Structure formats: C-alpha cells, structure tokens
Amino acid sequence: MNLADFGRFSDPALLILSSLADGPKHGYGMMTDIETMTGVRLGPGTLYGALARLEGSGLIKAMAAQDRRRPYQLTAKGAAALREQLTILQKLASTGLKRLAAL
C-alpha cells in the first residue's frame, strides 16, 4: 500500500502512522502527539479523513471504545508501510543534505 494513493491525505496519514508507532492512541491523543512531534496541528476533518483511509486499507485497526473515544493501533501492514515511507524520506533527506553541503 502506497500512502501516495491517499492524495491530499497522504501527509496526515504518515503523521498518524508515526504517532501510532509509539502505541495505540485515540483521535485527540494523535492530534496532540503530532502537534508536539512536528508542530503541525491536524484539523478534525483532516484527521478523520486520513484515519478512515488508513483503517479502510488495513494499515491501522480500531480497538474497543473507551468512554466514546476509540483508540487505534498500527497493524503489521501499517508498520511495513510506515517503514517503507520513512526509509524513502530518510534517503531523500540524506541526498538533499549532501547536495546542500556541496553548494
């Protein structure tokens, strides 16, 4: 599964997967974690748009609701997709930094 297939939701999806790599979280938990991690605040509509796509693709899984809040956790497929995506980003960052250094 390529996160690029998510269109405008591909970046929020990557942020959500990265947040869930730390353990299961519900919507508000992900929102605050992502904000702390990257300084980006996802809007509620964007968060759930990406969340629905991730769940529909089997990259994350819903857990039992706790007082109306439902935590989500990363699936094995989601962990693999996140690893693949972060490796690409790592290569990109490393290449970009090398090129910048040569300037």
Added chain:
Amino acid sequence: MNARDWLIQLYPRAWRERYGEEFDALLEECLHSPLDALDIFLGALDAHLEFPFEMNWRLMNMVNKLRTSILIVFAAYIGFIVGGMSFYGLVDDSPMADLMKARADMPLFAAWTAVEVGAVIALLSVVIGGLPLAWTVIRRALTSSREDLRWLLVPVFAFLALVLYVMFMASIGLGRLQIPGVVPVVSHDNFPLGNRLLIGGFMLVFILGAIVSTVAVWKIISNTNMPESTFKILGREKSVKLYEYAFIPAVVATLAMLLMLIATIIWGWLAYSAMPQVFAEHWGLLLTSTTSSFITTVAIMLASTAVAFFGVARGYLARKMA
C-alpha cells in the same frame, strides 16, 4: 441541535454510524475556531465524494445491518417465549395435560414433543450465537463504559424482580404469608379474584422485565461498534467476527420458531379433535376462554416468527449486498 451535531450531520450516514460517536468526542475537545469548522466541512465533502471508500462503507453498513438483524431475531425470540409460556400455562392446567402425560394420543404427544424440541434448539441457538457477543459486551461494560454498565444492570434487576415475585408467591403457596382474598392452593373450581390478580402480577412483571431487558440489550449492542472481538480459548487467541458468527444461530433459532409455530397449530387442531369440550370451556390463562387463549398464543408466536424472518431476510440481504 448544537454546532457540533450540525457539523457531524454533514457527513454521510454510513460514515456517522461508524465514526460519529468518537468524532463527536474529539470535537468536544478540539473544536475551537471557524478554521476547524471549515476543515470538518471539507472532510464531510470528501467523505461524500470519495468513491474508493464506498466499498469500505458498504462493509460497515453490512455490519450495522447485520447487527440490527440479529437484535430483531433476539427480540422476536423473547416475544416467542412469552407466547410459549402462555401455551405451556394453557396445557399445564387443563385436562389435556393428563391426556398427554398418559401418551394416550400419540399424534398429540408428538406435536407437543416437536414444540419442546424446537424450544431446546431455539434456546441453544440463542445461547451459542449470543455468548461471544454477551461476553464482549460485558467485558466492554466492565472495563470502559459506565453507560453500558447501567444498561447491563437492567436485565439483572428485571430478573431479581421476577425472583422476588416468585418468592412472594411461594410464601403464599406455602401458607407462610396470608393475604385476604388469596388462597394458598387454587383449583379450576376455586380460583378467587385475588389469585388471578397475583398470577396477573407475575405475568406483568415477566413481560415488563422482558421488554425492558430487551430494550437494554438492544441499547448496549447498538453502542458496541465492534464487528470483531478477540477471545482467549485454551491459551490461544481467536478473533471472531461477532455478527457474522451470530447470524447462523439466528437463522437456526428462526427456523426453530417456525417449527414450534407449526407444531403448536397442529397440536391445537389435534387437541380440538380429541377434546372439543375443553375448547368450549375456560382453561386459558386466568381462566379465560380456552379457544381465545390458544388463538392469542398462536398470534403471538406467529407475529414473533414473522418478525424473526424479517430480521433474517434483512441480514441475508445485507450480507449479499456487501
């Protein structure tokens, strides 16, 4: 309707059924600015337009419809039990009971046995189908949902009320408690108004208890948005698709209800042929007419079976459409 409700209503129904409650909980904490409202508006628009996820929502719709179908069969089964108890009461107190005990009329006995076999099959089906669902609901209620826990207490209190009432009746029957106008032992010829009220009270407690318990179970299961649950059986974890699993026992329970209905009608016809005078007398519940009591019983069973078949057909179509 507040702003949050209004914003959630912008999403498609299937989306709301799946995410509505948790999304509302999220908005409680983070809906701060018009920009958030705009983001939700765009999210709702996307949910309406995004076709690749139609299949996923169709699947969610299937789960929701299947859940409602199973609840319909469960409610119909409770209704059937009320009819079944009325039937048992009719036979137990009448001269037909002796006829069946002596097995003098084999076809009549066979029809009665078919009703009993149907009752066992239906009960087993409901227990087998409902057990994983009940376990999930109880586990969830005890660990996470106070609201569900409150609903869960309803059947417990309904059952306790019934037990207390039976103890009250037993105290009168054993002569430990005396109430004017109520005799400890009744017979067909000596059935005072006080005793009729006492038994009527039992029926009222039972039927009210069955109704409120059914409503509570319906409410809890409707709240349980969990199509799957994991169970640890003999040290191994097993994931069960709750509603798909429960659908087959629900079909079996419905067929068992049909068997009981047909067997009851045949039994009535045979009993009428063997003892027509009993149907002209008053052996029904609370000494009402035997014929009208039997017809009411069959009507309750027929209505319950029809409702159960409706539930099964709905579930079957939902599975087929998914």
